[in-house]
Amino acid sequence: MRAPHPELLRFAEQVLAHETARSSQNHATPVERACDSLQRHLDRMIGLRGFHALLGRAIFLRRVEYPWLASLSVGDGEGCALQGVAETVKAAGNDASAGFASIIATTIALLASFIGEGLTTRFVREAWPDLPIENNLLPEGSMYE
Numbered sequence: 577m578r579a580p581h582p583e584l585l586r587f588a589e590q591v592l593a594h595e596t597a598r599s600s601q602n603h604a605t606p607v608e609r610a611c612d613s614l615q616r617h618l619d620r621m622i623g624l625r626g627f628h629a630l631l632g633r634a635i636f637l638r639r640v641e642y643p644w645l646a647s648l649s650v651g652d653g654e655g656c657a658l659q660g661v662a663e664t665v666k667a668a669g670n671d672a673s674a675g676f677a678s679i680i681a682t683t684i685a686l687l688a689s690f691i692g693e694g695l696t697t698r699f700v701r702e703a704w705p706d707l708p709i710e711n712n713l714l715p716e717g718s719m720y721e
Contacts, residue, residue, distance in 0.1 A: 579641065580681035583710055588680040590707055592673060607676040611656030617703040621691065628657060634682035642675035644668045688714050
């Protein structure tokens with residue numbers, strides 16, 4: 577799978593910025609909060625194991641572009657279950673945000689390849705209702721090549 581479509585990548589960057597600006601009672605990072613939000617909205621469609629499989633595959637695919645993602649994994653816990661976030665941030669330095677945005681975008685693209693663009697867009701809108709979603713967020717066929 578090639579890199580996520582630029583519009584989808586921009587949206588994922590907005591998601592991380594949104595999660596960074598949002599105050600949180602727990603100590604989760606913005607990527608963990610974004611991941612948890614998406615997982616909660618997808619739970620009824622694909623379940624926890626299905627989401628973990630998508631997320632794990634997205635991490636694997638993006639390691640080509642961001643090799644430091646090798647220290648990131650998906651555990652067996654509830655929600656997003658990302659493990660190794662702190663180590664990954666240290667290894668990535670200033671590049672961490674771009675790599676995490678790429679994981680979010682790839683997870684969304686993989687989901688769209690399984691359930692279609694329309695349904696995926698609906699779930700994404702539910703996960704982040706405050707963020708504007710462009711009509712071409714998932715251009716037809718962009719994630720299948």
